Amino acid sequence: MNRFDSQPSTLAVDASEIEALAEQITGPVVAANDERYDAQRAGFQIARQHCPDLVVCAVGPADVQAAVTYAGSRGHPVAVQGTGHASAAVAAEGGLLINTARMSAVRVDAHARTAWVAAGACWHHVIQEAAPAGLAPLSGSAPHVGAVSYTLGGGLALLSRSLGYAADHVRALHVVTADGRMRYVAQDTEPDLFWALRGGRDNFGVVTGMQIDLMPVTTVYGGGLVFPVEKAAEVFETYLEWTSIVPEAMNSSVALISLPDVPAIPEPMRGRHTVQVRIACAPGDPGGTERMMGPLRAIGAISDTLGELAYAETGSIYNDPVVPGAFEAGTAMLGELDATSVQAILDLAGPHAQVPHIVELRHLGGRLTHPPAEGNAVGNRDARYVLNVVSRLERADIAEIRPAHARVLDAVAPWSTGGRFLNFMNGEGAAAQVRSAYDAADYERLTGLKAVYDPHNTFRLNHNIPPARGRTGERGDPR
Ligand SMILES: Cc1cc2nc3c(=O)[nH]c(=O)nc-3n(C[C@H](O)[C@H](O)[C@H](O)COP(=O)(O)OP(=O)(O)OC[C@H]3O[C@@H](n4cnc5c(N)ncnc54)[C@H](O)[C@@H]3O)c2cc1C
Incomplete structure (x- = not known):
């Protein structure tokens, strides 16, 4: 399919499967022949739209977990969309798209100077919640960009020269990995995965929420x-x-x-x-x-x-x-x-x-x-x-x-x-x-960790880091 063609791919999931999945999920589950399909896959970038077989509109971590488990058991690839600011690079064609837009909660702990930010929250949600406490996040030029994806991709903030990348100020992440496990990932629980997610973005799982530092900036x-x-x-x-x-x-x-x-x-x-x-x-x-x-x-x-x-x-x-x-x-x-x-x-x-x-x-x-x-x-x-x-x-x-x-x-x-x-x-x-986004030794470490956490490359509809060859016998480097 032409990369600029926004027509959905042929439906590759039968109706009984969709029904079975929908029973496990609180949010809407939308197939390509559903009239809600276009609205649920639409993002900020319209040059290339995701064309998945199914969109799961998650309302919470349990929906994400059910969707990843379902996709994993059938060998379907999984893509994620918060606001769709980055679908210019890799649009899903087929597979399952998890839309996190409904998960936009933000909780600020003024005393600890941290915020818990759900997968679909934009920076303006965080800025609004943090401001009354005299705090601010390391947001970038556009407040309507998704906070989680921005942070997992590094996060070059308005104040980064003074305070570092947003990814340098993450305390913990809640993640659903390719095996369907919901994990609490921090330096003292899963240091390798914690290292990889902060920079490796969407290659190691779907992040359902993150705990970040807030800065005393008004x-x-x-x-x-x-x-x-x-x-x-x-x-x-x-x-x-x-x-x-x-x-x-x-x-x-x-x-x-x-x-x-x-x-x-x-x-x-x-x-x-x-x-x-x-x-x-x-x-x-x-x-x-x-x-x-x-x-x-x-x-x-x-x-x-x-x-x-x-x-x-x-x-x-x-x-x-x-x-x-x-x-x-x-x-x-x-x-x-x-x-x-x-x-x-x-x-x-x-x-x-x-x-x-x-x-x-x-x-x-x-x-x-x-x-x-x-x-x-x-x-x-x-x-x-x-x-x-x-x-x-x-x-x-x-x-x-x-x-x-x-x-x-x-x-x-x-x-x-x-x-x-x-x-x-x-x-x-x-x-x-x-x-080219990584230092050479880090890239090798990332491919090794990918082989551990996503050996079948379920999360491949993205800026993909393939599992290291030889560790899995699965898909190699696509380049
Ligand atoms: C106008 C504009 C201004 C920008 N300014 C800056 C800036 O100042 N600094 C900066 O660093 N970047 C900036 N960016 C880039 C932006 O941070 C990235 O494009 C970011 O990935 C967008 O995230 P999103 O959720 O908004 O987009 P989406 O397209 O929804 O997501 C982008 C990618 O992240 C992955 N992803 C989304 N949610 C999750 C999740 N919950 N778990 C795992 N993976 C996930 C998806 O696989 C997807 O491919 C800007 C982009 C635009 C368009």
Whole structure:
């Protein structure tokens, strides 16, 4: 089937089986010929939709357990969907999809500074619950992204340079593994699985909930500076110099953005190609932070929204779209950059770009370079920047977008570390590049643990880590 074809696959499960499964599950069980099917498989990303044989709309861990047990006993693969922000990479064709959207509970323990977050909760659910206690989670640019999947994939947060990856602040996970067991996974109960899940994302089971640290943060100094595209070279060059000296407290990105002329886009970005610097600075000395912005402000922004911001308002820093859409994306992790690298990016992604796209550089380093004491599977901690190139399919043809993205990624190849960040691997070919999200020894350890916890690769409709060959005699590396 064409990867952009959203038609469901032929029903491969008979009605009596569906009935038997539905009896064990509290939420709806929906087959491909059911009128609820499209709504239950729909996600934020609409370029590629999951086309499973069955969707289990879980309302709690017991539903997840029954669904995984059923699939395991029949050899069906299992996919999971929270909000569907990442189905761009690997869409299920056939098999069973567990939709966790109904599991959105969040419980905050203000005293312990932790939150228990269910599988389908988005960051805005957690932010809302944590704020009255003067706390905040390590959420990212978009509050409507699923908190659990984001965290399992690493979780590059607004404040990550100051506080580390979200995956570095997980205390415990509730997981249903391929054998249908419901496990409490923490450093002192199952250290190997705990290590693998934090970075290995959806390869080792369905996480039904996680306990995470919350940070004593109520406000940040944040917002954006918008410049006309004619100043792109000056902004990028200043930004690179600036990021080489700013303290860990300063989290930022720079992006070239071409936006359509539609009322939903605020002035002065509407219908224009601009360069934007986005800032999220951990609370500290406000005067010092203001002074730090001097070199960037001196360039002359056409919009300046920098200032103190309640943490609950931090979604405004990136203003990521909240309406589902179709997009294609490419990514690369980069080392130190120089003026030549800036020119390479601007030549392809500036106002003369053949297809409209966003090219973004997020500044890494700081606490991101320090794994937590017990370690986890998040890789590529030595990268200095992560580059993302994103295009909306509504604005250009996929046949033009893919080569355009490939040209940008080729142009920055001399500065690439060779690594990629799992959460940003959503484009064509991402499924074949999973190895690059991990350090080499960690990837070997992950394939070994996969052979232990999911020897039949039940969880393979994802950014797949195959079970190590020889340990199981089962499916090998698909690449
Ligand atoms: C607009 C936008 C902004 C983003 N900003 C950031 C950012 O700032 N930082 C960052 O790190 N990432 C960011 N991301 C990436 C995002 O974190 C990942 O795409 C994440 O996987 C999305 O999770 P989801 O539940 O929303 O999506 P889904 O598509 O529902 O899930 C993504 C994958 O996670 C797996 N999964 C989902 N739920 C579970 C579960 N309960 N147990 C096991 N596996 C599960 C699924 O197999 C699925 O393939 C952004 C993405 C978008 C589209």
